[in-house]
Amino acid sequence: MESAVALENVSAGYPGTPVLEGLSLRVAPGEFVAVAGRSGTGKTTLLRVIAGLVPPAAGTVRVLGGAPLAARRAKRIGFVAQDAALHPWLTVLGNVELPLRVNATSDGDGALSPRDQLERVGLGAALARYPHELSGGMRQRVALARALVTAPDVLLMDEPLAALDELTREDMRGELLELWAASRCAVVYVTHDLDEAVLLADRVVVVGGRPARMVGEVTVGAGRPRPRRVARRSDLVDAADAVRGLLPA
Amino acid sequence: MTRRGRSAVLDVAVAALTLAAVALVLEAWTSAFRVPGYLVPAPSAVAARLARDATFFAGETTVTLFEAALGFALGTSLAFVAASAMAFSRALERTIFPLAILVKLTPIVAIAPLFTLWFGFGSAPKIAIAGLITFFPMLVNAFVGMRSVDPQELAFLEVLGASPGEVFWRLRAPSALPYLFSAARVSANLALIGAVVAEWTGAERGLGRVIFVANANLDLTALFGAVLILAAAGITVNALVGALERRVLHWHPITLTA
Numbered sequence: 001m002e003s004a005v006a007l008e009n010v011s012a013g014y015p016g017t018p019v020l021e022g023l024s025l026r027v028a029p030g031e032f033v034a035v036a037g038r039s040g041t042g043k044t045t046l047l048r049v050i051a052g053l054v055p056p057a058a059g060t061v062r063v064l065g066g067a068p069l070a071a072r073r074a075k076r077i078g079f080v081a082q083d084a085a086l087h088p089w090l091t092v093l094g095n096v097e098l099p100l101r102v103n104a105t106s107d108g109d110g111a112l113s114p115r116d117q118l119e120r121v122g123l124g125a126a127l128a129r130y131p132h133e134l135s136g137g138m139r140q141r142v143a144l145a146r147a148l149v150t151a152p153d154v155l156l157m158d159e160p161l162a163a164l165d166e167l168t169r170e171d172m173r174g175e176l177l178e179l180w181a182a183s184r185c186a187v188v189y190v191t192h193d194l195d196e197a198v199l200l201a202d203r204v205v206v207v208g209g210r211p212a213r214m215v216g217e218v219t220v221g222a223g224r225p226r227p228r229r230v231a232r233r234s235d236l237v238d239a240a241d242a243v244r245g246l247l248p249a
Numbered sequence: 250m251t252r253r254g255r256s257a258v259l260d261v262a263v264a265a266l267t268l269a270a271v272a273l274v275l276e277a278w279t280s281a282f283r284v285p286g287y288l289v290p291a292p293s294a295v296a297a298r299l300a301r302d303a304t305f306f307a308g309e310t311t312v313t314l315f316e317a318a319l320g321f322a323l324g325t326s327l328a329f330v331a332a333s334a335m336a337f338s339r340a341l342e343r344t345i346f347p348l349a350i351l352v353k354l355t356p357i358v359a360i361a362p363l364f365t366l367w368f369g370f371g372s373a374p375k376i377a378i379a380g381l382i383t384f385f386p387m388l389v390n391a392f393v394g395m396r397s398v399d400p401q402e403l404a405f406l407e408v409l410g411a412s413p414g415e416v417f418w419r420l421r422a423p424s425a426l427p428y429l430f431s432a433a434r435v436s437a438n439l440a441l442i443g444a445v446v447a448e449w450t451g452a453e454r455g456l457g458r459v460i461f462v463a464n465a466n467l468d469l470t471a472l473f474g475a476v477l478i479l480a481a482a483g484i485t486v487n488a489l490v491g492a493l494e495r496r497v498l499h500w501h502p503i504t505l506t507a
Contacts, residue, residue, distance in 0.1 A: 130500050
């Protein structure tokens with residue numbers, strides 16, 4: 001079966017600053033892969049490379065068997081950033097409808113109803129509100145609904161829960177996994193929170209160094225549903241320790 | 250009435266009260282020290298003059314306001330187009346910006362007579378000057394607003410395959426709105442000044458013309474009357490821009506706390 005995301009020996013960066021070096025990564029369709037590493041190790045750049053926003057200096061990038069640009073044009077990639085990055089001048093509903101309005105020649109292949117999508121993240125009653133009227137957790141739920149409304153095959157997430165408080169984060173992990181299970185998209189989830197990586201992912205890829213290379217990976221054998229915290233299950237504790245052991249000092 | 254409407258009315262009311270207090274002090278001063286009318290006219294004399302020649306002043310005010318408004322609209326439109334071009338291309342940014350600075354650095358008093366020479370004594374040179382004086386602050390603010398978009402919102406649109414045009418209308422233009430309104434608060438009054446200065450250098454009508462003639466004739470009640478009308482117009486314009494800003498930018502955090 002064709003990989004959802006396939007990076008072969010990719011190096012990338014900005015003029016004078018190599019950020020990624022010789023990185024290879026394969027994500028199977030429907031797989032949840034977390035990319036863990038310290039802050040500032042090029043995890044965001046990695047997502048930009050996968051989305052085709054940063055061209056690789058060397059190596060090849062394929063998304064859903066083709067060039068990233070083609071996948072983007074077909075609206076088969078979803079993106080969630082660390083802050084919700086909603087348009088403050090649009091209502092909640094307007095924000096979730098936006099992906100269907102932009103690049104309208106592409107139908108987004110089986111797009112969902114924005115209202116249903118908001119219903120699914122528990123914001124069915126907040127359609128007419130503006131982002132500044134919402135809590136951080138609610139805003140991030142809108143961002144999730146917005147990313148999933150085009151029914152993408154690949155979902156890229158850049159520390160989407162990092163700006164939230166601990167309890168909201170625990171709630172949202174569970175909601176995130178439910179949404180993922182319903183959508184069956186492949187996920188590349190970037191985080192510096194190792195427990196979070198283990199709690200969410202099928203597989204954790206660890207990157208480190210400058211420029212960043214892949215230093216190893218841990219397959220999380222634990223079944224689903226997952227508990228709220230790593231400490232609840234010994235297999236998750238072991239996986240988290242394994243990830244921690246891979247991180248360079 | 251809405252909370253926003255009330256606050257606009259409050260702005261105007263406070264301004265009017267302040268002016269009234271200044272007038273009261275002036276009135277007391279001119280009558281107590283018997284200040285001659287050709288040096289400082291008593292506010293009551295100015296008020297009497299304004300009342301007596303109300304139609305005349307109203308007509309001249311309309312001319313000036315019309316010139317200023319048209320110039321403001323013209324300068325703002327041109328600034329928006331130029332800023333958009335600069336936001337789209339670095340090459341255009343490098344070409345347009347030095348020209349804009351040239352325009353900015355040219356003293357209005359120096360070119361106003363030239364414009365009168367070129368365009369005659371009618372409204373055209375006044376509209377041009379008002380537009381010119383409006384142009385630069387609007388250009389700089391619109392450009393900064395269009396460039397300072399949230400990189401994550403930009404990435405989100407790009408991942409969706411948005412075209413540069415879609416990125417412009419869906420993200421850059423709305424992001425520039427708060428900056429445009431800050432600039433408009435300055436530029437709207439500048440346009441008024443521009444129109445008056447342009448009238449000063451040769452005009453058939455307008456408040457600038459009234460001030461010029463009154464100055465030559467030591468007709469201080471007319472002069473102060475015209476200045477007073479200008480001040481009132483400026484305050485009203487400011488309040489209008491503010492009210493419009495609160496309505497359009499209801500989603501903007503700075504507007505929320507203002």
